Amino acid sequence: MHKIRASIWLDNQAEAAADFYAATFPGARITATIRYPEAGREIHGGEPGSVLTVDLDIAGFCMTLLNGGPHFRPNPSISFFYHCETDAEVDRIWSAMVPGGTTHMELGSYPWSPRYGWLSDRYGVSWQIIVDPDASERIVPSLLFVGDRCGQAEDAMRHYTEVFRDAAIGEIYRYESGQDPEREGTVMHGQFRLEGQPFVAADSAADHDFAFSEGVSLVVDALTQEEIDYYWQSLSAVVDSEQCGWLKDHYGVSWQIYPVTEMNEFLSLPDRNVVNRVMDAMLAMKKIDLAVLRSAAGAAPHQRG
Secondary structure, three states, rough: OOOOEEOOOOOOOHHHHHHHHHOOOOOOOOEEEEEOOOOOOOHOOOOOOEEEEEEEEOOOOOEEEEOOOOOOOOOOOOOEEEEEEOHHHHHHHHHHHHOEEEEEEEEEEEEOOEEEEEEOOOOOOOOEEEEEEHHHHHEEEEEOHHHHHOOOOHHHHHHHHHHHHOOOOOOOOOOOOOOOOOOOOOOEEEEEEEEOOOEEEEEEOOOOOOOOOOOOEEEOOOOEEEEHHHHHHHHHHHHOOOOEEEEEEOOOOOOEEEEHHHHHHHOOOOOHHHHHHHHHHOOOOOOHHHHHHHHHHHHHHHHOO
């Protein structure tokens, strides 16, 4: 699994969305289902025993679908390129996603691709479906800097590549004069790599009714307290947004610095008293404290990381 995954905030649709994506994308599979415990119900509002998260592996890229309630929704500020091997695959996936969705750019031929379209599906998740049989990764997250964030894409790429390992900026294509309403010199399409994973960033000065939010967050699967401390210090820029491993960076992008694998193990334990202790401990945190979580679970701190 990649170091960085995506979390999609949904309103009691995680199971349905996971089943839909597993049926739509070749080889996609559900890898974990975590349920709400009794603990913290007054905070998270989840019915004990109902689904909290569903983890999905799509061509090696992991998405965590979160039943978080109506507070946030995914939007096109963070979308996902899906690179198809053939035009027929583009058409099949597009046809599956169109019902109940919103089209942002019609499926067709464009200067950058002979077969491409951009839509938000029935769950509000934004996809850019493109034919590219030579792509190294099938799914590539794309960050769109709009509104008062327009013009920050390049600075964000430079910051992220300084924070993460195995990171570099690739090709950057810029808007030219006369491409109204876009601003000359801002990023039309920028490629970068974090932890060996490809990402895309772009600016847009057009009018948009969305911005970065918790609806789609990027999750760093931290394995040690040292990693948690490092990424938290390097990324967090909005103190009021710090909660339960969540933070917002200088550009408004939401991140979770979170021991995904280990927490899933704790929350899947058969002893519900242990699960409740772990959840109570986590809900009291801003930055995650692994030693406290492991103590709540009855695991010695030296057992991991």
